[in-house]
Amino acid sequence: MNLRRWLHRVLFTRRWLSFIVLCLSFFVFGAGTLNLFLLLKANTGLVLEHGWQALMDGAAMQFGELMLTGLVSMAAYLLFKACEHSLVHWIVDEPEPGARSIVPGAPVRPVPTIPTTRSKKS
Numbered sequence: 001m002n003l004r005r006w007l008h009r010v011l012f013t014r015r016w017l018s019f020i021v022l023c024l025s026f027f028v029f030g031a032g033t034l035n036l037f038l039l040l041k042a043n044t045g046l047v048l049e050h051g052w053q054a055l056m057d058g059a060a061m062q063f064g065e066l067m068l069t070g071l072v073s074m075a076a077y078l079l080f081k082a083c084e085h086s087l088v089h090w091i092v093d094e095p096e097p098g099a100r101s102i103v104p105g106a107p108v109r110p111v112p113t114i115p116t117t118r119s120k121k122s
Contacts, residue, residue, distance in 0.1 A: 022083035025076040032073030
């Protein structure tokens, strides 16, 4: 199954779920990138200072974990931006003709209609 089609069918059509995923992905991105650059700087400084011994003591594994954290954070950011895009367009765009209102009983914004035929005056 195509991931893009699945996201549209499951996530972007349910606004409440899109908002929850937006919030969760925001927190995952924030937690993942909190000290990422400082840890990468410290890791490379350790390797440059102590060389092979630092790599054998776990600096290489830590570097791989930091790279994986960066990739997960970037995926969370992309999911955040996709949900944000979907919700912003839902709020800003004009509703389609015949669309139901969000709140029961509330009027839907009127959609201007353009006449398709002109009447000829004789």
